[in-house]
Amino acid sequence: MSNVPVIALDAMGGDHGPEVVVPAALDVLRRHSELRLVLVGDEATLRRELASAGFSDETRCSIMHASEQVEMHESPSKALRGKKDSSMRVAINLVRDGIAGACVSAGNTGALMAIAKFVLKTIPGIDRPAIIASVPSMNGFTHVLDLGANVDCTAEHLRQFAIMGYELVKAVEDIPDPTVGLLNIGEEEIKGNEQVKQAARLIAESHINFVGFVEGNDIFTGNVDIVVTDGFVGNVALKTCEGVAKMISQGLKETFKKSLFSKVAGLIALPALRVFGKRFDPRQYNGASLLGLRGIVVKSHGNADRIAFARAIEVAMKEIKKAVPDRIGERVAEIIAANGGEFA
Amino acid sequence: MSNVPVIALDAMGGDHGPEVVVPAALDVLRRHSELRLVLVGDEATLRRELASAGFSDETRCSIMHASEQVEMHESPSKALRGKKDSSMRVAINLVRDGIAGACVSAGNTGALMAIAKFVLKTIPGIDRPAIIASVPSMNGFTHVLDLGANVDCTAEHLRQFAIMGYELVKAVEDIPDPTVGLLNIGEEEIKGNEQVKQAARLIAESHINFVGFVEGNDIFTGNVDIVVTDGFVGNVALKTCEGVAKMISQGLKETFKKSLFSKVAGLIALPALRVFGKRFDPRQYNGASLLGLRGIVVKSHGNADRIAFARAIEVAMKEIKKAVPDRIGERVAEIIAANGGEFA
Numbered sequence: 001m002s003n004v005p006v007i008a009l010d011a012m013g014g015d016h017g018p019e020v021v022v023p024a025a026l027d028v029l030r031r032h033s034e035l036r037l038v039l040v041g042d043e044a045t046l047r048r049e050l051a052s053a054g055f056s057d058e059t060r061c062s063i064m065h066a067s068e069q070v071e072m073h074e075s076p077s078k079a080l081r082g083k084k085d086s087s088m089r090v091a092i093n094l095v096r097d098g099i100a101g102a103c104v105s106a107g108n109t110g111a112l113m114a115i116a117k118f119v120l121k122t123i124p125g126i127d128r129p130a131i132i133a134s135v136p137s138m139n140g141f142t143h144v145l146d147l148g149a150n151v152d153c154t155a156e157h158l159r160q161f162a163i164m165g166y167e168l169v170k171a172v173e174d175i176p177d178p179t180v181g182l183l184n185i186g187e188e189e190i191k192g193n194e195q196v197k198q199a200a201r202l203i204a205e206s207h208i209n210f211v212g213f214v215e216g217n218d219i220f221t222g223n224v225d226i227v228v229t230d231g232f233v234g235n236v237a238l239k240t241c242e243g244v245a246k247m248i249s250q251g252l253k254e255t256f257k258k259s260l261f262s263k264v265a266g267l268i269a270l271p272a273l274r275v276f277g278k279r280f281d282p283r284q285y286n287g288a289s290l291l292g293l294r295g296i297v298v299k300s301h302g303n304a305d306r307i308a309f310a311r312a313i314e315v316a317m318k319e320i321k322k323a324v325p326d327r328i329g330e331r332v333a334e335i336i337a338a339n340g341g342e343f344a
Numbered sequence: 345m346s347n348v349p350v351i352a353l354d355a356m357g358g359d360h361g362p363e364v365v366v367p368a369a370l371d372v373l374r375r376h377s378e379l380r381l382v383l384v385g386d387e388a389t390l391r392r393e394l395a396s397a398g399f400s401d402e403t404r405c406s407i408m409h410a411s412e413q414v415e416m417h418e419s420p421s422k423a424l425r426g427k428k429d430s431s432m433r434v435a436i437n438l439v440r441d442g443i444a445g446a447c448v449s450a451g452n453t454g455a456l457m458a459i460a461k462f463v464l465k466t467i468p469g470i471d472r473p474a475i476i477a478s479v480p481s482m483n484g485f486t487h488v489l490d491l492g493a494n495v496d497c498t499a500e501h502l503r504q505f506a507i508m509g510y511e512l513v514k515a516v517e518d519i520p521d522p523t524v525g526l527l528n529i530g531e532e533e534i535k536g537n538e539q540v541k542q543a544a545r546l547i548a549e550s551h552i553n554f555v556g557f558v559e560g561n562d563i564f565t566g567n568v569d570i571v572v573t574d575g576f577v578g579n580v581a582l583k584t585c586e587g588v589a590k591m592i593s594q595g596l597k598e599t600f601k602k603s604l605f606s607k608v609a610g611l612i613a614l615p616a617l618r619v620f621g622k623r624f625d626p627r628q629y630n631g632a633s634l635l636g637l638r639g640i641v642v643k644s645h646g647n648a649d650r651i652a653f654a655r656a657i658e659v660a661m662k663e664i665k666k667a668v669p670d671r672i673g674e675r676v677a678e679i680i681a682a683n684g685g686e687f688a
Binding site: 136137152183186194215217218229232233236238239241242243248256258264265266268269271272275276279 | 492495496529530538561563564573575576579580581582583584585586588591592594595596599605606608609610616617619620
């Protein structure tokens with residue numbers, strides 16, 4: 001692989017497929033002159049999309065044909081076994097073969113995880129890949145993992161998530177020693193289940209900046225850079241967060257529609273509300289990374305629009321630049337070596 | 345116990361103790377002429393607070409002396425074993441002895457749960473009490489349990505939570521057949537852990553209006569009346585929700601402070617924003633119920649103010665009126681009888 005970053009895009013994935021992926025790809029190419037992209041999917045469709053956008057520079061954006069596509073609600077095992085020529089699979093193959101440095105897909109999360117794990121394999125010492133994403137906090141972003149790849153986790157899995165999250169954030173956010181918290185609950189008697197207590201002991205021995213237990217609200221206070229939890233809890237937290245934000249934004253809109261006076265007030269407040277809305281715009285933090293694989297895979301939200309999908313491509317660019325899988329691999333190898341050839 | 349509702353208040357509990365409890369108590373007495381309250385705590389202090397408020401009608405608000413109080417960060421087992429004359433314990437004793445129909449405390453949750461369970465015991469057929477609270481949704485309220493009493497739950501516990509939540513909401517919200525959802529995650533391959541899948545089968549056989557799996561965002565869409573989950577996940581979801589709401593309200597305030605124009609816009613929008621803020625004001629839904637006990641116990645937020653604590657007392661009033669523990673007991677007995685003397 002040359003030094004030019006190349007990213008393979010699953011152009012058929014997501015709710016909107018090429019209609020969103022192609023314009024987003026061209027936006028990112030305009031912003032980053034060193035980047036090259038490979039659009040993977042139905043060649044005729046993609047050629048048409050590129051032509052209608054007036055783009056013809058094949059040295060920067062090429063097409064790789066794939067005859068199938070993974071449906072949004074298809075079972076991951078079916079997608080893995082039955083669709084060897086899906087746009088998702090072919091895009092991941094390009095990463096495995098060193099032709100692309102990363103793959104971005106807005107397709108079915110379960111299928112993406114299953115295919116990526118099967119094709120790329122996990123980094124030695126990592127049992128399971130995890131999904132990490134950034135959510136806005138009061139003073140920037142908090143990175144949360146796992147967001148749904150693993151529902152039944154052991155303490156050792158949580159420790160591996162902590163190490164992977166630490167290395168990712170250190171690399172891509174340029175934070176020299178990011179802080180890691182383990183999600184727990186604060187009730188006095190119980191203070192978490194056994195798995196969480198044991199995970200805290202393991203993470204404390206892992207030579208990362210572990211600050212101990214944090215609670216759900218700490219995701220948003222900005223007290224900690226990385227929050228570690230199992231995929232069930234992480235997914236519920238993320239969905240809860242989306243639900244509250246949506247309810248509040250809808251409530252705000254309704255409030256300003258109630259009377260003539262509030263309508264006028266709303267119009268006057270609009271510019272300020274737009275600034276506010278932009279800060280919490282989920283498109284600005286689209287792009288969740290599948291960590292722990294021998295290659296970079298970024299998952300875009302299924303209903304991402306052009307702006308959001310472009311942002312997911314830029315997440316992948318950053319990870320290529322910082323060689324995130326290599327850094328995770330090195331850190332894990334160090335810990336294993338320090339423990340005389342075993343992880344714990 | 346007569347037909348007059350009597351509620352015992354742990355007057356020393358919470359971050360503010362009698363300073364908040366006494367004024368809140370008097371507010372509620374003014375609003376509900378049939379109600380009687382017992383303030384439990386240090387007699388001299390309480391007498392002083394009542395006198396300074398100009399209140400002297402001992403037939404409506406009496407004082408029961410208790411020489412100790414449970415600290416906010418005290419271990420529940422220590423509070424249970426070591427402080428037999430705490431205001432919390434004495435208030436719960438009044439419920440056990442039939443002198444009060446309910447107890448309200450803003451004290452330490454773990455201690456309240458431990459003491460209530462020890463003194464009142466659980467309803468036959470219920471293994472563990474659970475904490476339920478209502479959170480605002482797009483079209484009213486959603487009731488979520490468990491919120492932290494139980495971190496390691498079996499499928500059978502989740503089923504018992506579902507039944508208790510159903511009976512509570514049916515009774516106090518006057519919804520004839522409220523809908524119950526089981527919190528899960530939506531990723532395709534995994535669709536929840538084994539415990540959740542098994543719980544879904546058990547709840548489906550329990551003759552309540554079970555709508556199946558829901559996700560974190562459904563807490564706020566208003567699609568479902570009751571959301572069932574284990575205490576770890578429920579607590580994280582609640583804290584996440586509080587965190588997002590706080591971040592957004594702070595972000596909104598900062599937005600309107602940015603420039604002279606946005607300040608003026610903020611002033612003009614203020615009445616509308618106040619209406620909006622009131623709708624999501626957490627004081628309006630203070631008061632979480634400990635369900636599954638042979639008596640009514642309501643937990644107020646520790647830092648509740650006068651308005652919030654008054655609302656928790658009113659939650660207890662509603663549960664007395666509707667005899668919630670009896671309804672849960674009857675429903676559980678029916679299910680056990682239908683299953684030939686066993687729960688499952």
